[in-house]
Amino acid sequence: MRVTIKDIAKKVGVTPATVSMVINNSPKISQRTRELVLAAIKDMNYHPNYIGRSLVKGKTNNIAVVASFFASLFALESVRGIESNLRNTQYNLILYSTRGIEENENDMLRRIFYERRADGLIIISLKMQKELLEEFKKEGIPIVFVEEIVEGAPTVKFKNIKGAYMATEQFIKTNRKKIGLIIGESGQNAEERMKGYREALEDYGYPYDEGLVARVANYTFEDGEKSLKQLVKKNPKMDAVFCAAGDVTAIGVMDEAKDEGIKIPDDLAVIGYDDIYISNLTNPGLTTIRQPIAQMGSQAFDVLIGMINGTIPYESKIVSFEPEIIIRESV
Amino acid sequence: MRVTIKDIAKKVGVTPATVSMVINNSPKISQRTRELVLAAIKDMNYHPNYIGRSLVKGKTNNIAVVASFFASLFALESVRGIESNLRNTQYNLILYSTRGIEENENDMLRRIFYERRADGLIIISLKMQKELLEEFKKEGIPIVFVEEIVEGAPTVKFKNIKGAYMATEQFIKTNRKKIGLIIGESGQNAEERMKGYREALEDYGYPYDEGLVARVANYTFEDGEKSLKQLVKKNPKMDAVFCAAGDVTAIGVMDEAKDEGIKIPDDLAVIGYDDIYISNLTNPGLTTIRQPIAQMGSQAFDVLIGMINGTIPYESKIVSFEPEIIIRESV
DNA sequence: TTGTATGCGTTATCAA
DNA sequence: TTGATAACGCATACAA
Numbered sequence: 001m002r003v004t005i006k007d008i009a010k011k012v013g014v015t016p017a018t019v020s021m022v023i024n025n026s027p028k029i030s031q032r033t034r035e036l037v038l039a040a041i042k043d044m045n046y047h048p049n050y051i052g053r054s055l056v057k058g059k060t061n062n063i064a065v066v067a068s069f070f071a072s073l074f075a076l077e078s079v080r081g082i083e084s085n086l087r088n089t090q091y092n093l094i095l096y097s098t099r100g101i102e103e104n105e106n107d108m109l110r111r112i113f114y115e116r117r118a119d120g121l122i123i124i125s126l127k128m129q130k131e132l133l134e135e136f137k138k139e140g141i142p143i144v145f146v147e148e149i150v151e152g153a154p155t156v157k158f159k160n161i162k163g164a165y166m167a168t169e170q171f172i173k174t175n176r177k178k179i180g181l182i183i184g185e186s187g188q189n190a191e192e193r194m195k196g197y198r199e200a201l202e203d204y205g206y207p208y209d210e211g212l213v214a215r216v217a218n219y220t221f222e223d224g225e226k227s228l229k230q231l232v233k234k235n236p237k238m239d240a241v242f243c244a245a246g247d248v249t250a251i252g253v254m255d256e257a258k259d260e261g262i263k264i265p266d267d268l269a270v271i272g273y274d275d276i277y278i279s280n281l282t283n284p285g286l287t288t289i290r291q292p293i294a295q296m297g298s299q300a301f302d303v304l305i306g307m308i309n310g311t312i313p314y315e316s317k318i319v320s321f322e323p324e325i326i327i328r329e330s331v
Numbered sequence: 332m333r334v335t336i337k338d339i340a341k342k343v344g345v346t347p348a349t350v351s352m353v354i355n356n357s358p359k360i361s362q363r364t365r366e367l368v369l370a371a372i373k374d375m376n377y378h379p380n381y382i383g384r385s386l387v388k389g390k391t392n393n394i395a396v397v398a399s400f401f402a403s404l405f406a407l408e409s410v411r412g413i414e415s416n417l418r419n420t421q422y423n424l425i426l427y428s429t430r431g432i433e434e435n436e437n438d439m440l441r442r443i444f445y446e447r448r449a450d451g452l453i454i455i456s457l458k459m460q461k462e463l464l465e466e467f468k469k470e471g472i473p474i475v476f477v478e479e480i481v482e483g484a485p486t487v488k489f490k491n492i493k494g495a496y497m498a499t500e501q502f503i504k505t506n507r508k509k510i511g512l513i514i515g516e517s518g519q520n521a522e523e524r525m526k527g528y529r530e531a532l533e534d535y536g537y538p539y540d541e542g543l544v545a546r547v548a549n550y551t552f553e554d555g556e557k558s559l560k561q562l563v564k565k566n567p568k569m570d571a572v573f574c575a576a577g578d579v580t581a582i583g584v585m586d587e588a589k590d591e592g593i594k595i596p597d598d599l600a601v602i603g604y605d606d607i608y609i610s611n612l613t614n615p616g617l618t619t620i621r622q623p624i625a626q627m628g629s630q631a632f633d634v635l636i637g638m639i640n641g642t643i644p645y646e647s648k649i650v651s652f653e654p655e656i657i658i659r660e661s662v
Numbered sequence: 663t664t665g666t667a668t669g670c671g672t673t674a675t676c677a678a
Numbered sequence: 679t680t681g682a683t684a685a686c687g688c689a690t691a692c693a694a
Binding site for chain 1: 333376377378379380381382383385386391393400401407410411414415417418423424425426427428430441442445446447448470552579582586589607608609611612613614
């Protein structure tokens, strides 16, 4: 049996209540008793059982982070950002992964809620039923969404419109004339990046051409190869591609270009999205839009803690982060 | 207030004990009572509070995963592997990151233990004090180590010696004469890979030459550039480099080679370690040693569950995984 | 088959 | 300043 508050009490000759008060720094404990108790605690190597504590306090000191997969760059970096702000708090992180199965989602959230598994949630790139959010709000369990906007709770996200605008503008300013776009086939992000692309074209008097857009489903290397093939076939004069689907796909584009004898950046300029580690290592280096994901994760955590402490209201509010264009040789 | 077992009991007109037995599928509950209780549970949207349950059962249903950082390929892939086996179990993952601070390590483990935060631990690439492990064993809290061997508990790891042997042998079989090595300056892994390299040399009658070895500290791209510079300076006739420090460093080597006009693989053959995503995209493609990290993570989880269930003994035992050589154009 | 009583480890409310 | 007692939500041994 591990040592409990009772063992300490017995050893010192006080009651568990007194020990508890010492542990919780109650001011109304005599110096002498405090010292005795503290000594016994150290002596017997006592640590409070957080479950017992949670039960009576109605708090778990756990923050749940929910995502489809944690083995993605985005989720991982977010967790890293959250982690970095975790130090010096009493909170722990519990990871819930839906494994990409949409039906899991609301079930999982429901369980976290009803089984009281966390004091607050950070939900990454997932939606939530409105009624379920209402239940969380009613009980005062705060939620911060990342990259998805859900009415009634704060969201931390990136300015995708701006990022796409910057990329497109970069092409225009370097005199590219026919700018292709490779982009995800659905989702809030894809819509926003599409919007940024179109806005830039419009602002500079470029026509929008459906034929210059390739949609991808999986954001893979192969998606990039396939898309480029398809785009050059339709548009022999295309001299730039903005791969809003991400750097991995952009690298597929570059690879395919090499196979087809298309020179980068002379014949074709390429810009990706994400600035993954390897984008700096490709040849030529990939120009891309970088997002400070970890920083955004930290912010999500801070907002959540603010909500838990009552200093930040439980309401719709969007905290957005600026993208940055990283110029390398592909452009 | 959220609904508890008492509310259900009151509504159905039984005692909480009866409700509890229904929830736990006790066979000695009449069909009729069971149905009534189940109906009420559904009706009132009752979910058992896991804290109450944990307190009485002495189980948390949490698995702690401890690593220095989760933002590394290795930790990430491990988590992915663990995640994939988590489904259909009642367990959740809690991530503890020491953030690379060694002093955090034992403190953190101690807290997990004394505060009873997890039913079992998976410790990735970290050591542990022997006495602390003894405490865990005494209380029956299982630990599985990944990539580190600690006396008294099972370890899941890769055959680094074999991986390094395969790489070196590949050079020898393709008639390379002077084989350089770039390797981490400390750690169990580095030692093992060094051993594999030396064993292969010896088996084929090659001399071991200290001057052909470069030690790196950070496993970075720059480490690769610097190391190659240093190696070719000392060994103008070197015609192969095994970069046991990993693919990122190997890519640095290839980049530096290009700058110096060294042709790969004609003048210099290169083999990396890890098979990161981009290794397939370099030019030429990087030959490398691949480790099934996610699979190893799954296995670590299975071993841990086996220990929790008592089907696997709590003792030193090494489960090793085979590396695989992925041959591309750099060789 | 169900109810009663008790305990898990801690904190909080009161009384002393 | 400290002690006695109850409570958090649930599970279990035992009695009925």
